[in-house]
Structure formats: structure tokens, C-alpha cells
Amino acid sequence: MLNTENIIIDDTTLRDGEQTAGVVFSRREKLAIARLLDLVGVQEIECGIPAMGADEQDSIRALVELGLSARLITWNRALIPEIQASIDCGIQAVDISLSVSDQMISRKLKKDRNAVKEQLKLALGFAKQHDLYVSVGGEDASRADLGFLVELLQITRELGGERFRFCDTLGIMDPFSMYDKVVWLRAAVPEVEIEVHTHNDLGMATANAIAGIRAGARFVNTTVNGLGERAGNAALEEVVMGLKHACGIETGIDTHRFRELSLMVAKASRRELPSWKAVVGERVFAHESGLHADGVLKDPHNYEGFDPAEVGLVRQIVVGKHSGASGLIDRYRSLGIVLSRDDAGLLLPVVRLEALRRKRDLKDRELVNIYLNGAELLKAA
Secondary structure, eight states, X not given: OEEOTTOEEEEOIIIIITTSTTOOOOHHHHHHHHHHHHHHTOSEEEOOOGGGOHHHHHHHHHXXXXXXXXXXXXXXXXXXXXXXXXXXXXXXXXXXEEEOSHHHHHHTSOOOHHHHHHHHHHHHHHHHHTTOEEEEEEETGGGSOHHHHHHHHHHHHHTTOOEEEEEETTOOOOHXXXXXXXXXXXXXXXXXXXXXXXXXXXXXXXXXHHHHHHTTOOEEEEBGGGOOSTTOBOBHHHHHHHHHHHXXXXXXXXXXXXXXXXXXXXXXXXXOOOTTOTTTOTTTTEEOSHHXXXXXXXXXXXXXXXXXXXXXXXXXXXXXXXXXXXHHHHHHHHTTOOOOHHHHHHHHHHHHHHHHHHTSOOOHHHHHHHHHHTHHHHHHO
């Protein structure tokens, strides 16, 4: 496996994740999430927006006082007072964000490209005077003119900015165009690292994030469970496991606590984790279909792309309408009941009818009752 230690996960659960409509993290929840992100090895945590006010600033100071191994970075508009607020919180790394598409420059800011460039020069110059690590955030970069983006990267390089955040703010890109644009920008201004920030409005946030990394981006934004504005962001657990198992890229993240982390954020955000959620959903390693259950019992690699233990999950053999003999025998064995294949064949029609009646898979108690009620049938056989 390719060991790419240079890939940096910048998790923004505490910033963009909390910008999910209706989500509010308490200070205690923020500290707990940050600690666990740090424990699993996330290298950078975007921890808040100081310009929001005193309570947010106090939370950021509390995060700084934890002394985490992860670098803490704050989100700011490219305005000197906001950058100063970050400095006052004890922060040493900032993202300074500017709208960079003509749509937003003219229709939101009511300015022109030159004004944006001058604003960047002032804000970045101020940040570097205070020895801050700087990511220049290009809001709506996916709709921006590439030539203009190159101009902004050149300013970033000349004034000492460390990286440029290429934001697909509206989540409208596909992985192919993401790859092409990141390759183009890396070639145009190779001294400035690229960070990709993707949204899931078209269901491609994770794919776009991975495409950006494959194209040469060293930094990638994620959120736990894909929490975020509108349809959310690229999910930390999906990006890390996708890089590892689809691309052969190891991020250095300890994935064994992903389920624990996902449940923590689900509880804090009051956003229930779907059982089918990729990588960490409770039932993504549940097998019911007769062919699949039989195959996974013979060799898990037949129907599992990776070991569920890698993310803190366990394999489940579910008994329901589509079950076969192998799955039924295994499930009863887990209940301390030994069935022969002939016994399983006799019970299967009863099991399937009961699952059909209940419109779900069957619980342990129900399976025991079926066995007990079918005892005479099994004896007669």
C-alpha cells in the first residue's frame, strides 16, 4: 500500500458541520469531539468562527487550551478585524475567505475582481505580519474563472500564504472536472498547496474530494458523518476509507474509532445516523440474502470490501424474507441452537412468512419461538 503521509485531513465538523441548519454544539460537545478527532489522528481541526462573538471566542480559547496535537485553524472573512479576533483567541492558523466567482463578486459583494485582489493583499499581508499560517479560501472557486484563480494563487505565493482552498461551495462539480482543475492549478502555481473543500448537493462530495487528492491536492476538508450546509460535506470516514481501500493511500488516521466518533457527532448534532450510512452505519455489514450470507460465512472477502472491525463495527447475519439455509443455521448457532441443513430447510418457509408478515427481519426472541413451535415438525422429520 502507498503510504502518503503528506495528505492532511482538515476536519471542519466544528465549523462547517455546525453550520448545518438547526445544529448547535455546546462547548462541552465541541471539546469532546475535538479530543476524539485528535485521538484518531486528524491533523488539523477547523474549530470555529471568532467573528461570531464572545461565546464562540471563549469556545475557541478552550479548544486552544486543550493542547491538542492537531493544528487548530479558524474560518474568517478576509477582513483584518476578524483575523485579529482569531489572534486574540490564541490561534496560529487561519483560513481567510473571499468570494472568487464572478457571480458572487458582482451579485453578492457588488464589487469587481480588482477589489477582491486588493482585499486579499491587505488581509494576507496582515496575517503574515503576525506570523500566522494561512489558507486562502476561495469561496465558489468551482464556478470561478481559472485565470483569475491563478492570479489569486500568485498573490498568495508572493505574500507567503501556505495554501489555497478550492471550494466547490454549491456542490455542483463532478470528479472529472475537479481532477482537471486541481491539476491545472497545481501546474500553474506549484509553490502554493491546494486544499479541496467539497459539498454533497449532487451526491459527489466524497468522490470530488478524492479526485482532488488524486490530482495533487495535499489538504482535504471533511466533516464527521458528512454534516454540513444543505446536503453536507465530504464525510471524514468515507474520504479516509475511500483513500485507503480504493486508492491505496494511507492517511495515518486510526479508523477503529470511527463508529464511536460518528455516534458522538450524531448525538451532539441531533442528526440520527442512518443504519445504511456508508462506512459507519449499523447495518452496512448486515447480510440477509441467502447467497450473500452463505458467501460471507465461507469467506468475508466474498462480500465485504474491508473488515468491519476497521471502523468499529461487527458483521451481522440477519434472518428475514430473503434468508437461506446457511444464514439461518449460523444465526441459530449464535443462539445456542444447532440446526441441521434439513432442519433449516423445514424452518425456512415459516421464517420467511413471519418476516413477510412483520415487514422486517426477525429478532432473537422471535426466532426462538419459531424453533420451539416447530419442534414437533422437526421431530417428525
